[in-house]
Amino acid sequence: xxxxxxxxxxxxxxxxxxxxxxxxxxxxxxxxxxxxxxxxxxxxxxxxxxxxxxxxxxxxxxxxxxxxxxxxxxxxxxxxxxxxxxxxxxxxxxxxxxxxxxxxxxxxxxxxxxxxxxxxxxxxxxxxxxxxxxxxxxxxxxxxxxxxxxxxxxxxxxxxxxxxxxxxxxxxxxxxxxxxxxxxxxxxxxxxxxxxxxxxxxxxxxxxxxxxxxxxxxxxxxxxxxxxxxxxxxxxxxxxxxxxxxxxxxxxxxxxxxxxxxxxxxxxxxxxxxxxxxxxxxxxxxxxxxxxxxxxxxxxxxxxxxxxxxxxxxxxxxxxxxxxx
Amino acid sequence: xxxxxxxxxxxxxxxxxxxxxxxxxxxxxxxxxxxxxxxxxxxxxxxxxxxxxxxxxxxxxxxxxxxxxxxxxxxxxxxxxxxxxxxxxxxxxxxxxxxxxxxxxxxxxxxxxxxxxxxxxxxxxxxxxxxxxxxxxxxxxxxxxxxxxxxxxxxxxxxxxxxxxxxxxxxxxxxxxxxxxxxxxxxxxxxxxxxxxxxxxxxxxxxxxxxxxxxxxxxxxxxxxxxxxxxxxxxxxxxxxxxxxxxxxxxxxxxxxxxxxxxxxxxxxxxxxxxxxxxxxxxxxxxxxxxxxxxxxxxxxxxxxxxxxxxxxxxxxxxxxxxxx
Numbered sequence: 081x082x083x084x085x086x087x088x089x090x091x092x093x094x095x096x097x098x099x100x101x102x103x104x105x106x107x108x109x110x111x112x113x114x115x116x117x118x119x120x121x122x123x124x125x126x127x128x129x130x131x132x133x134x135x136x137x138x139x140x141x142x143x144x145x146x147x148x149x150x151x152x153x154x155x156x157x158x159x160x161x162x163x164x165x166x167x168x169x170x171x172x173x174x175x176x177x178x179x180x181x182x183x184x185x186x187x188x189x190x191x192x193x194x195x196x197x198x199x200x201x202x203x204x205x206x207x208x209x210x211x212x213x214x215x216x217x218x219x220x221x222x223x224x225x226x227x228x229x230x231x232x233x234x235x236x237x238x239x240x241x242x243x244x245x246x247x248x249x250x251x252x253x254x255x256x257x258x259x260x261x262x263x264x265x266x267x268x269x270x271x272x273x274x275x276x277x278x279x280x281x282x283x284x285x286x287x288x289x290x291x292x293x294x295x296x297x298x299x300x301x302x303x304x305x306x307x308x309x310x311x312x313x314x315x316x317x318x319x320x321x322x323x324x325x326x327x328x329x330x331x332x333x334x335x336x337x338x339x340x341x342x343x344x345x346x347x348x349x350x351x352x353x354x355x356x357x358x359x360x361x362x363x364x365x366x367x368x369x370x371x372x373x374x375x376x377x378x379x380x381x382x383x384x385x386x387x388x389x390x391x392x393x394x395x396x397x398x399x400x401x402x403x404x405x
Numbered sequence: 406x407x408x409x410x411x412x413x414x415x416x417x418x419x420x421x422x423x424x425x426x427x428x429x430x431x432x433x434x435x436x437x438x439x440x441x442x443x444x445x446x447x448x449x450x451x452x453x454x455x456x457x458x459x460x461x462x463x464x465x466x467x468x469x470x471x472x473x474x475x476x477x478x479x480x481x482x483x484x485x486x487x488x489x490x491x492x493x494x495x496x497x498x499x500x501x502x503x504x505x506x507x508x509x510x511x512x513x514x515x516x517x518x519x520x521x522x523x524x525x526x527x528x529x530x531x532x533x534x535x536x537x538x539x540x541x542x543x544x545x546x547x548x549x550x551x552x553x554x555x556x557x558x559x560x561x562x563x564x565x566x567x568x569x570x571x572x573x574x575x576x577x578x579x580x581x582x583x584x585x586x587x588x589x590x591x592x593x594x595x596x597x598x599x600x601x602x603x604x605x606x607x608x609x610x611x612x613x614x615x616x617x618x619x620x621x622x623x624x625x626x627x628x629x630x631x632x633x634x635x636x637x638x639x640x641x642x643x644x645x646x647x648x649x650x651x652x653x654x655x656x657x658x659x660x661x662x663x664x665x666x667x668x669x670x671x672x673x674x675x676x677x678x679x680x681x682x683x684x685x686x687x688x689x690x691x692x693x694x695x696x697x698x699x700x701x702x703x704x705x706x707x708x709x710x711x712x713x714x715x716x717x718x719x720x721x722x723x724x725x726x727x728x729x730x
Contacts, residue, residue: 171591266496268618269636293593294619295631306620306710308631311594345713379715386631386711388670390704 082124083334084196084223085112086215087205087323088185089129089153091136092363093165096172096317104363105139106164108205108229111320114367115327115354116203117146118375119335126196128152128215130188132159142368151193159184172315173292192218201334203326204228204249209241216248225339227251227286227330229322235262243278250283250339253326255290272299284339288329288348290322298348300341307348308386310356310378317362321355324367328354346379353378407449408659409521409548410437411540412530412648413510414454414478416461417688418490421497421642429688430464431489433530433554436645439692440652440679441528442471443700444660451521453477453540455513457484467693476518484509497640498617517543526659528651529553529574534566541573550664552576552611552655554647560587568603575608575664578651580615597624609664613654613673615647623673625666632673633711635681635703642687646680649692653679671704678703 087109094101109129117125126149133155143150162185165178190211202223204212212228226249234242235258242262246252252275254262259271268289276285276299287299291309298305329351336343353375357366417431434454442450451474458480468475487510490503515536527548529537537553551574559567560583567587571577577600579587584596593614601610601624612624616634623630654676661668678700682691 173591266498267638267640269638273638291619294616297636304636304710305713306633306636307713308633308711311622311629311631313592313594313598315592342714346716349713383713383715385629386633388630388632388674388708389667390708391671 081120081200081334081337082126082196082198083116083120083201083203083330084126084128084192084199085109085116085203085205086128086190086192086212087112087203087207088162089127089131089135089139090162090164090185091134092319093163093179094317094319094362095167095178097168097170098316099362101317101362103136105136105142106319106363107162108323108326110139110364111323111358111367112203112205112327112330113148114142114146114364115324115358116331116334117148118328118354118370118372119331119350121147123147123149124334125149126152126199128190128192128196130154130156130184132156132161132184135161142364149196151195152191154191156184161185166319168318172318190215190218194220200224200337201330202226203330204245205323205326206231209234209238209245212245213241213248216245224337225250225283225333227253227326229253229326230258232258232261246275246278248280250280251286251288252279253288253290253322253329255292255322259289268297269304272297272304275299284344286339286344288351290325296325296348296352298345300344303341305345305348307345307352308382310352310382311385312356312359315359316366318359320364321358324358325351325355327367328352349379349382350375352382406445406525406659406662407451407521407523408441408445408526408528408655409451409453409477409517409524410434410441410528410530411453411515411517411537412437412528412532413487414452414456414460414464415487415489415510416459417644418488418504419642419644419687420492420503422493422495423641424687426687428461430461430467431644431688432487433648433651435464435689436648436683436692437528437530437652437655438473439467439471439689440649440683441656441659442473443653443679443695443697444656444675448472448474449659450474451477451524453515453517453521455479455481455509457481457486457509460486467689474521476520477516479516481509486510491644493643497643515540515543519545525549525662526655527551528655529570530648530651531556534559534563534570537570538566538573541570549662550575550608550658551605552578552651554578554651555583557583557586571600571603573605575605576611576613577604578613578615578647578654580617580647584614593622594629597622597629600624609669611664611669613676615650621650621673621677623670625669628666630670630673632670632677633707635677635707636710637681637684640684641691643684645689646683649683650676650680652692653677674704674707675700677707
């Protein structure tokens, strides 16, 4: 199955309480594609984005080795790649943005080449909702699933556009703060249901609310699934964790090519796994060289830490079962 | 099996964005005992605390109907019961304390009568750590499990006493903010392990970190269990939710009288169930009239929303399984 990812390609300078990395590889499309690649064959993955001439060779090599179709990545001559610099605080949950230089990303107009314009699965990374809409209009055939991300900036600044985009997508991945901002309700359960109503009606209306260290909530039709977080003792660099989550999730769905509840639940758990690996090294390093065995072992660990059994000999509700009271 | 609960007995005036209740029943021992009673027989439950002559008849009736042994509840003549008034904000996660009148609770010196001084299970509700220690010293026989609660006030104001108490208990139930304050580490996984080290060495060192709407983490020996929260759409009054959690947990353990990992996991889930019922009505009303069937149904719902299966036909790690890549 084919997967198209539209999003940012960036260069990040990251400071944490533990270390600093200058001009590391970043961007939502980068993390999503690298994470998704563990499930989909690289040859099935296309990227649409824009970079300057300074986009690191390391990145091109990574993409090429995996066989990504980068014909949709525009290289602006003499241009500079989107640059972000940030510093994480001691608790790793808060960060200061030290610099945001949009550079070539400021005038980004996604152009989807024919080779990748009929994907089975389409990911709209966190870009302007109007551009997300534009990408949908460039599809030559209706994807089986369109999944999108967004952020506070668009929720407050481009809400009308965002609502139009949401009405055309089948799935939304969003964090808890953004969900509350968009719905204006403190309850994440209420938020999840309201967000579902914003999505395309002819779909399972999949909403995933990411809660960082607290895991994620999946809303699928009328079902709710509560996914645990992977219990990391130490977070080394959380940059890209959300996009790695998206990559693991959509990679798994693309691979299995079914949008059934059980599959989507597993996809959310694999998203959690990729996000956890992302946090354990700087930049994309945590998701560059994993074995499927490492990934699967964390999936099983998550299953193990979240499972509990009923009393084995229970057959009836407690107050009806003789001898138990 | 017998269960002794030491804690506050109080009168609360509660304001929420939805409603207000004057002089409702409150206090940690109240919530814990009412929640625990669904699992243990009331006749096995003893309460140690102090009240004034104004302690509501409604409360005495509740306790009497359930058969609690209240010989350890001191009634101070002419005294007034511990009074708390608070107002919850729109998001229900924050509240303002409008009044705290300790009254007879200010001079509380727990006296454990012989009829309840040999419990199998002992709960030390949130009182001064020095009083918790004193209660332990009044035990005529070593309980099978001592479980305690604490709060910010004691962590910052009576840390040495608290550490002494912790070194004598087998289990601690604490919320995430308190855990981070006591351990001084942002990672709840690290907090859990460090808290375990503070507990009595000859035990399973059970630590439960409550995360409110995000569920709870259980640390048991070297195991971690991540329990989901019950997905409530609306929180009516969160007062007593933490104590109801404790009550459900210890009630279940007392009933099954085993401290094995699988049992403790279920106990944490039943704690979650009782906390969820507590939040759906004012004061103790949400946990006064439940059927075991209602409780069990929520247990099953929690099992359902948190469970996920591996691919049914998987037998080996992903990269070894022919035909899947």
